[in-house]
Amino acid sequence: MQEEGLARLRRCLAEGVAHATEGVDVRAELHIDPNAADGDVARTLVQILDAVEVASLDLAPSRERDTREADELAPVAAADSSFLGRLGGEGDDRIGVDEVRDVGTLVAVLRAGRLEQRRAALLRLADEMGKAGRLAPSAVKEAAAALEATRDVELAYERTLVHAHMPGAPGRAARAEAEQWRRQVDRLLPRVRAFWDAELREEPVSHLPGEERARLLLRGPDLPDEFMAHLGAVIEGAAGTVDMDARLAVLSSMRHSADSRLVAALITTLDAGSAELAVEAVRTLSRVSDPRVRPALLTAYERSVVDPHRAVLAGALAALGDHRGLDYVKSLLDSDDAATQLAALEAMENLGAGEDCERVTVFLADDNPTIVAQTVRTLARMGDQRALPLLAELGRKAAVSALRADVEDAISAIHARLELRGEGEQVGLEVSLPEPDPIVPLLHIPALKRYRAYALYAMGRVWLGLGAFRRGVSRLERAATIRGDWTAPLLAIAMACTRRKRYAQALTVFRRAIDVGRRSVERNPVMIRALSHTFLERAEELEGEGRREIARGLVAEALSLDLRRAPSSLRFELERRRRTLRGGSA
């Protein structure tokens, strides 16, 4: 009787006392005056219902789980029954990356897989390297070459782990770098503590030079808990004096290296941060493997109304296996707005499939170089061979080294994907990319002059080694004048300027060296590292002086070079700085 009465009262509240709820007289049910005011009826009704509900609350062994259905929508999976589609996926027919033993297959996954697959393949390759005795020497060599050649910024952290376990020079260099990183953390942690103790006014991480910060945060997962909590506070704006630019700098530096300890702060930023911070949080979150990420991105996607932001969210969801945004993003490709197109193309990296190839390849002819570069990256991830001839054509015409490098990587990724699908290159679609700007033939310079130039070069190096900067530079300049086809003296001057932090001067000399022999600069890891560093430092100097446009031009100039041999942290920081200087969401 009582339960029935309560059910009727509950129905009254659900349907409203103003509605004739199946002839229920709520005043009679409540046993109150038939003329009682609605306010009194309402008060009594909710009072009784709540009191009964509260009284019935309890815990019992039989109630061991939440019986409610979550509101969350199931992921919209892309139908991909190929090897790559099943690799590391869900379901009965999944293939674990740890099951793959063939080194060639792992190398192909490393080039063509999704981020998660590439990460797993890299670690698996390292595993295989550890079993050198059980692998054929050719396979070990192939694995070592693949690991050495992996320059994917997204895999920078995993690469540091793998390299540290490698034998020989790369291993030693990686271990030394790790040691240097540990010392940097040990130096910074007391400064972080001092910041919270109000002994330090400036937040220490955001005030680091860009490259140093990138190198520090590249190994995010190795940072101590206290440090990570501090970064979370900076990102979500709980660190007091830290301004928006500094928050963005720290957040964007963690794009590829956040881990589950930072997820809560990132979701908070996504929910309540500014648009710029929220978009960066989305990109960072999409690279973290954590079950909290997808529900947060999904909620944001459902409520987002700004096209570029929503496209980034759709791409991030796709990176986690939810392709619900495909049709929406495809519709954005027709937009007239460059920022929207760029965001849609970025999202298509994760969303696009073979059938979307033609929708994307049209952007290879776009006037905007940023869109062309993004299109190349998107086609690399989509992995459809119909893009090969168009990419090859673009590569042949490319005047910018960076674009050509992107095209080379894209072609390599598509070939790797074809290999993983068991396909061969379609007849008529074979591509070949000729060697870029062949080495400039040496000038006809008499042997005596050559000898003199070499002698001046050697003397110049000696003077520089002794600290006589002016004398050294003077000799090297003369050597460069005598041999106009020789980059070595110019590079020696540039390196000397860089070491002395005379970045403006170094920049000029590096430019002269590039004019003389672009390839010899781009293919020399030491030189390309120094060059990138110089461009970055000079850009930071100019930005500090408020000359953002010039700084932006410098960063763009550096990024137009083939930086594949430069350290990941430098490439990452240059890219990050280009985005922040552009002030856009891309």
Place this chain on the structure above:
Amino acid sequence: MSLREIKQAAQRALEDGAPRDAVAGEVVSAVLAVRIDDRQELVTVSLAGGELRLSSTDEVLDSPFVQVARAALAGAELGDVSATPSSSSAGQLSVAPVPADSMPPRAQALTDLLTAIVRLGVHHAAGAPAVVEALERLEKEAGVKPAVGVSRFVGRLKRALSRQDVTTTARLLDGAARLARDLTNSSPGEAQQRVATFFGGQSAYSSDPLVDRRFFEIGRERVAGLERASIERRYLLDLGDGQIYGESLRVGGSGSMGPCPRILSAGLSEVSRGITPPAIRLLQYVVSGSLGTDTLSVLGGYAVRRFSALAEMYRVALKQAPGLAEPVILIAPQRFGGSDGATPIDSDGLPLPLAAADAPGIVQAVTPHARRGAISLLSGRLLDHEGTLMLLPLAALIDRDGTRSWWRLR
């Protein structure tokens, strides 16, 4: 009216042909309306393990209303008070109405909101013009910068209405009715603090500040207020006595700084005890992100290890402030079990389910660690659904490769 009379009337009804075994079921609780002089309160009666449990809407433990109800149930006769036992479907209930013209505007706004929703019904109230208007009026009464209390109340109410959640709506509206009464009666003490916590104002905080305390932040979350995710809450456990406080601030508003987790050494802080968890405002503090193993051990000492006490604690908190209470706890499960292997279970085998529907990702994130027994402490907000108490996890102390670390989940 006595219980004997009710019993006799019921027996007569059965003798007159009322069905005896029409529906299988049992009475789990009853509500008695008790009147003393002109004042009437509802007393809820239930049995827990054979023990009689009585609670009254006047929020006072063992109040005269509870005493009258207990006496009536026991069949004792009382002199000058009349016990009026009743259930929702039997007995006489008369509510002493508050004349509308004597209500303060804020109380009137709350009452109007309550009335509008009950008139239309929870299933039809979301977005209805009358309800929107009533909400706008309440927001207007709350001032230009509404306090966190009213903001959170409106946020929860909107969410409950959009989900057509009758139980939560009833609770929030009960809270609104209670606040309207507090406003009308100008009740002193906790009632006054409750009103001030809801609408804002210096009187929200007691005149007895906390001095030289150390707090550990056991959880942090952004919750809905007037706008989505517009309130940030930090839950601070006093390392001296284990009391958990809530620091609430509007996004962009002022509050303490620091990461989560953190240790706060607070020289001076103010507390409002009208709601659960008590609201805290830190006036002088120093932050440290270095936790230390000693602190984590102290923390373990304050964790709830037997869950049987939680239900009563939760009920008391809801009775104190139905529309505002959102209790937060720290538990130390003996193990994790259940069908998913992620339900905290205490030493008596009592489970405290995790609110998976409210935070599916968090529960999934916790599950692998729970299954391998790596979680020793879990903090979270209590909530309920269909009579079951649940925990919405906020943070956990987990063992990662032999190192204990405090993992913020939300």
